[in-house]
Amino acid sequence: MTKVWTLSLAALLLGSAVQAQSPVPAPAIPMPRVDPAAGPAADAGGTGPYKAVMEAAPGLATQTIYHPRDLSRWGPKKRLPILVWGNGACVNVGNRFRYLLTELASHGYFAVAIGPIGPAILEGPEPIPAPPAPTGGGPLPVPTHWKQMIEAMDWATAQEANPRSPWFHKLDTRKIAVMGQSCGGLQALRASVDPRTTTSVILNSGTFPDGRLAGVGADAPRAGLQQLHAPIAFISGDEGDIAWANANSDFAAINQIPAFRGWAHGIGHTATYRQANAGLFGRVVTQWLDWQLKGSAASARWFKGADCVLCKDPQWVVARKKID
Numbered sequence: 001m002t003k004v005w006t007l008s009l010a011a012l013l014l015g016s017a018v019q020a021q022s023p024v025p026a027p028a029i030p031m032p033r034v035d036p037a038a039g040p041a042a043d044a045g046g047t048g049p050y051k052a053v054m055e056a057a058p059g060l061a062t063q064t065i066y067h068p069r070d071l072s073r074w075g076p077k078k079r080l081p082i083l084v085w086g087n088g089a090c091v092n093v094g095n096r097f098r099y100l101l102t103e104l105a106s107h108g109y110f111a112v113a114i115g116p117i118g119p120a121i122l123e124g125p126e127p128i129p130a131p132p133a134p135t136g137g138g139p140l141p142v143p144t145h146w147k148q149m150i151e152a153m154d155w156a157t158a159q160e161a162n163p164r165s166p167w168f169h170k171l172d173t174r175k176i177a178v179m180g181q182s183c184g185g186l187q188a189l190r191a192s193v194d195p196r197t198t199t200s201v202i203l204n205s206g207t208f209p210d211g212r213l214a215g216v217g218a219d220a221p222r223a224g225l226q227q228l229h230a231p232i233a234f235i236s237g238d239e240g241d242i243a244w245a246n247a248n249s250d251f252a253a254i255n256q257i258p259a260f261r262g263w264a265h266g267i268g269h270t271a272t273y274r275q276a277n278a279g280l281f282g283r284v285v286t287q288w289l290d291w292q293l294k295g296s297a298a299s300a301r302w303f304k305g306a307d308c309v310l311c312k313d314p315q316w317v318v319a320r321k322k323i324d
Contacts, residue, residue, distance in 0.1 A: 039123065041276035042099050045069065046106025048286075053105075054098055056117055060155045062148060064094025064113045066105035071166060079160075079172035080110040081198075081293040084152040084191070086184025088204070088270070090218060092143040093118040097181065100278035100285070107286050108294075110171055112152035114144050114184070123274075146218055149178060149191035157196075175293045177201060179285075182243060182269065186218035189250075193227045199292040200232040201285055204269050206246025225250060231258040231323075233288050233303075235281065237267035251319065258322040260288070260303055265315050284310070 045051030050068035057065045067080065074080055083104060087096050094115035101111045153176060160171040178200045180188035185205025192200040207222040232254065234247040244263060251261040264271075264280065272279030287309075290299035302309040304324055310316040 038099050038274055038276045039120075042102045042123070046103040047277050048103070048106030048108065050106055050108050052102045054095060054102060054117070057112065057155065060112075060151070061116060062092075062114070063152055063155070064115060064117050066098075066101040066109075066111040066113070067167075068105060068108065071170060074170040076169045079170055079175075080108060080167075081172050081175035081177065081289070082153070082156050083109050083111040083177045083179055083289070084149045084156075084188075085111055085113040086146070086149060086180030086187035086191075086218075087114055087144070088180075088182035088184055088273075090144045090183040090187060091115065093122050095120070095123050097273055097278075098123045099276065100273050100282050103277040103282045104286060104289065107290065109289065110156065110167070112156060114148045114152070114187075144187070146187035146190040146220070149180075149187060150194055153194060153196055172293075174198070177289055177293060179203070181205065181271075181273070183218050185243070186220040189228075190218060190220040190224065192230065192232070193224065195229070197230045199230050199288070200228070201288060202232065202234045202247065202250070203281065203285070204236045204241055204243045204247075204271060206234065206243050206248070206250045208246070209249070222250065222253060225253050226256065228254065228257055231260075231292055233260040233262070235260075235284060235288075236263045237269060237271055238263055238265050241267065241269045241271075243269060251321075255321060259320070260323060261319040262303075262310055263317050265317070 045053065050073065052066055053069045054064060054066050057063045085097065085101060087093060092115040094113040095117045097113065101113055105111055156171055157173045159165040159167040160169065160173050162168055175198050176196050178188045178192045178197050181203040182205050185202040186207065188200055188202060189207060207220050207225065209222045234251050236244055236247045238244060247261065251259055271281045273281060287299040287302040290296040291303065311318050
């Protein structure tokens, strides 16, 4: 994991190598073809024991929520850990990663994703129109901001404390994961400095050494990694993933907290998020969350020990700090 190359900001935002000063419109974001079972699987509510639902967040029009359908199972003695999510390309579409977030919610989580619910077509392989390329050499514009993840934490905390809310005393505000993919991973890194963060999951993403991200909704310079205080996982595809080197560099720069770095052979930048229940990456992220937010010893074995599940899997390359 020592080979490093420079990743352009445009590539991270758009999923392809777009030159920031190009006078032509930026290309649409390419996405892999969807497993035909993906849509029906999301409608079925995930593979976990608590079938999940996606809906607009009441009183928070800029976000989308995912949670178990039957809220009667939850209360003061059994609360839902909270996930806040930033989308790839920092797009303003709360259902863009529906397959992943539905799957996570079905395992007993309450997720808040940046963006309102868009047309169902945006959950599939069709590309999202990219923002126009800048003409003056400035940063690429994106429609969302990392501060929306802080707003999500604030909103969930207020819902938990409101006797008139359906989530009154059902959410665990002491267990909050900050997560995101690609550009959304950068938003998650910036938001992870919030003291309420219990763990961070950074998918197919990593910072830029010169902090070129100010003003694009994901202000996360590499120097800011030293402000992180909670366990973190960097999970990506292999060298074909445009964020592979950036994730490696971020992992190398972090020494003050438990950190996990895992990447999978044969997986690209868009990973398995459009497969039924988010495929391989859905399973790995669930295990990390179950360990970090629920204390599952079985899930810990996916990441801890010389014979950890991912350590023995030939598809995965693993590195760890302060974990074993």
